Amino acid sequence: MEQSKKPKKTSLLRRFRHNKPALFAGIVLIIILTMILFAPIFTNFGPAKSDLANRLTGPTTEASMAVGVTQPHFLGTDQLGRDIYTRLLYGGRVSLNVGFTVATIGGVIGVVLGMLAGYFGGWTDMIIMRMVDVWASSPTLLIALTFVMILGPGQKNLIFALLINSWTLFCRMARSQVLIIRSSAMVESGHAIGASTNRILYKHIMPNIISPMVTTYILELAHFINAEANLSFLGFGVQPPDTSWGLMIGEGRKYLTQAPWIVIFPGLMIATTVLCLNLIGNWIRDEFDPLAVKL
Amino acid sequence: MIDERAKKTLLSVRGLKKYFPIGGGLVTKAKSFVHAVDGVTLDVMAGETLGLVGESGCGKTTIGRLVLKLLPKTEGEIFFQGEDIYQYSKEQEKNFRTKAQLIFQDSFSSFDSRDTIGKIIGEPLLVHGIASGSELQDRVSQLLLDVGLKPDLYNEYPHTLAAGQKQCIGIARSIALNPDFIVCDEPISALDVSVRAMVLNLLKDLQSSKNLTYMFISHDIRVVRWLSSHIAVMYVGKLCEYAETEEMFAHRLHPYTEALLSAVPIEDPRKRNIKREILLGEVPSPVDPPPGCRFAARCKLANERCFKEDPVLEERKPGHWVACWENFHGESEIS
Numbered sequence: 001m002e003q004s005k006k007p008k009k010t011s012l013l014r015r016f017r018h019n020k021p022a023l024f025a026g027i028v029l030i031i032i033l034t035m036i037l038f039a040p041i042f043t044n045f046g047p048a049k050s051d052l053a054n055r056l057t058g059p060t061t062e063a064s065m066a067v068g069v070t071q072p073h074f075l076g077t078d079q080l081g082r083d084i085y086t087r088l089l090y091g092g093r094v095s096l097n098v099g100f101t102v103a104t105i106g107g108v109i110g111v112v113l114g115m116l117a118g119y120f121g122g123w124t125d126m127i128i129m130r131m132v133d134v135w136a137s138s139p140t141l142l143i144a145l146t147f148v149m150i151l152g153p154g155q156k157n158l159i160f161a162l163l164i165n166s167w168t169l170f171c172r173m174a175r176s177q178v179l180i181i182r183s184s185a186m187v188e189s190g191h192a193i194g195a196s197t198n199r200i201l202y203k204h205i206m207p208n209i210i211s212p213m214v215t216t217y218i219l220e221l222a223h224f225i226n227a228e229a230n231l232s233f234l235g236f237g238v239q240p241p242d243t244s245w246g247l248m249i250g251e252g253r254k255y256l257t258q259a260p261w262i263v264i265f266p267g268l269m270i271a272t273t274v275l276c277l278n279l280i281g282n283w284i285r286d287e288f289d290p291l292a293v294k295l
Numbered sequence: 296m297i298d299e300r301a302k303k304t305l306l307s308v309r310g311l312k313k314y315f316p317i318g319g320g321l322v323t324k325a326k327s328f329v330h331a332v333d334g335v336t337l338d339v340m341a342g343e344t345l346g347l348v349g350e351s352g353c354g355k356t357t358i359g360r361l362v363l364k365l366l367p368k369t370e371g372e373i374f375f376q377g378e379d380i381y382q383y384s385k386e387q388e389k390n391f392r393t394k395a396q397l398i399f400q401d402s403f404s405s406f407d408s409r410d411t412i413g414k415i416i417g418e419p420l421l422v423h424g425i426a427s428g429s430e431l432q433d434r435v436s437q438l439l440l441d442v443g444l445k446p447d448l449y450n451e452y453p454h455t456l457a458a459g460q461k462q463c464i465g466i467a468r469s470i471a472l473n474p475d476f477i478v479c480d481e482p483i484s485a486l487d488v489s490v491r492a493m494v495l496n497l498l499k500d501l502q503s504s505k506n507l508t509y510m511f512i513s514h515d516i517r518v519v520r521w522l523s524s525h526i527a528v529m530y531v532g533k534l535c536e537y538a539e540t541e542e543m544f545a546h547r548l549h550p551y552t553e554a555l556l557s558a559v560p561i562e563d564p565r566k567r568n569i570k571r572e573i574l575l576g577e578v579p580s581p582v583d584p585p586p587g588c589r590f591a592a593r594c595k596l597a598n599e600r601c602f603k604e605d606p607v608l609e610e611r612k613p614g615h616w617v618a619c620w621e622n623f624h625g626e627s628e629i630s
Contacts, residue, residue, distance in 0.1 A: 189405035193419040194392025
């Protein structure tokens with residue numbers, strides 16, 4: 001078994017290595033994730049720690065005068081003297097947490113519903129897909145905004161609000177994939193040997209639709225990191241003194257002319273993360289879709 | 296002993312119909328129907344092979360799927376070992392799935408491409424809780440030997456094999472549960488001529504060693520003749536003629552059977568001048584067909600009655616059934 005699997009794996013890794021943008025994106029993402037997850041190792045400041053003597057200072061390599069801290073404000077400070085670099089790391093936790101949670105839960109719900117709709121067809125399909133149509137016909141952000149207004153701001157409510165719409169794309173994708181496989185000889189063969197519907201759905205159909213789902217997942221992850229930033233920017237996400245990349249931009253907006261670094265760096269982080277996720281998502285799509293045109 | 300077994304009916308189909316709707320949805324009704332199978336009645340004797348022949352699109356495959364309960368029927372009854380398979384309880388249905396199996400035209404497309412050969416063949420045993428672990432591995436190795444493959448293919452993937460070997464994997468999967476009845480849906484049509492004989496011999500050997508009953512679906516009447524004890528000829532959803540193989544070849548009572556037989560190429564070049572029955576015209580559409588014999592438009596014997604009334608399948612000789620208004624006897628020198 002190992003003998004037959006090995007060449008496949010190495011060649012996949014090699015193909016990954018040869019796709020320069022995807023490789024670059026992967027490395028950058030790993031660095032960002034590691035720094036965010038192990039934030040306390042990478043900075044000596046606390047995220048809410050004010051260094052009032054150094055408010056609105058630009059990026060510098062000179063160590064700050066704050067008591068007991070020997071680390072310079074690499075990326076400058078904000079209007080309260082908080083270290084931008086530190087806040088980027090801690091704020092990233094919120095951004096990625098929201099993104100991952102929404103995409104994961106939405107993905108699971110959407111894929112399961114989409115598979116049921118595609119496999120059973122008829123009324124099941126009709127009810128599920130009309131629900132998708134209704135939800136997907138209204139803009140994600142507007143719905144999320146409405147729900148956050150009703151529920152009140154905060155990270156949990158933000159996740160909930162985004163979840164309302166996040167499953168629809170997964171549902172559509174899973175359904176269309178299952179529709180293709182449902183009529184295949186593979187499924188018929190499963191019925192012929194007496195395999196249960198569950199077995200056919202989860203042991204045969206699901207593994208065969210997983211790669212387009214992974215692509216969708218990664219692209220949706222980027223989408224929801226963006227959505228969180230947008231909502232936080234408007235003040236409906238996490239509340240100060242906690243922060244996220246979107247909120248940092250929102251708070252720094254007023255100081256854009258005097259201290260542009262407050263806005264520039266979180267903006268760069270969002271752009272970089274989303275770009276990297278998109279590059280990897282595109283690579284996976286091309287790699288696993290035999291019909292995709294290779295450039 | 297053999298005579299006793301032959302008399303036992305394993306599968307009997309009575310007035311089976313399957314209409315596929317065209318268009319229509321949950322709310323709107325379908326405007327027209329494809330009459331894929333339109334009132335078929337036949338029996339399959341235990342331990343024998345029924346060859347089901349007809350041109351493509353005549354409903355052979357649909358019958359194969361219906362008798363395995365892989366499609367919902369429209370009308371009619373199917374009895375397996377005396378019981379109506381559409382009246383089965385859940386328990387009975389599970390039992391039925393171990394007794395009746397299917398061999399695909401293209402077995403490879405019926406495999407989950409992520410599974411190893413061992414997994415593919417062992418799945419039926421696993422699903423029915425018959426074997427697991429090392430016992431499963433032993434059973435699968437034995438099955439691989441049974442179909443003439445090496446047991447060390449266990450961890451290989453089927454795409455590495457040749458077409459004939461893939462078909463053998465499919466056969467191994469379908470005999471894993473020691474079934475009584477197997478529907479062979481054109482099992483050799485997708486294969487090279489060079490490996491057809493190998494697969495056919497395998498099927499014949501398995502039949503005698505495992506006491507299997509086959510429904511052998513094919514458009515190649517020569518193959519059917521070689522393998523089958525009985526032959527049923529179909530034309531656009533209906534049965535034309537049904538008899539024992541040699542009886543059928545000796546006395547063709549339906550003009551369509553005659554045409555089908557005389558279309559078989561003859562190897563001997565000296566016999567090339569033999570008089571052949573060549574059909575003109577097109578196969579009629581099975582969508583909402585008009586009343587009357589389906590074959591009438593292409594039949595040289597057709598009279599007014601043939602276009603108005605459906606011929607009834609009747610037993611013209613003992614064991615020889617035919618659906619034709621005319622008293623036809625095949626005369627061309629084919630054997």
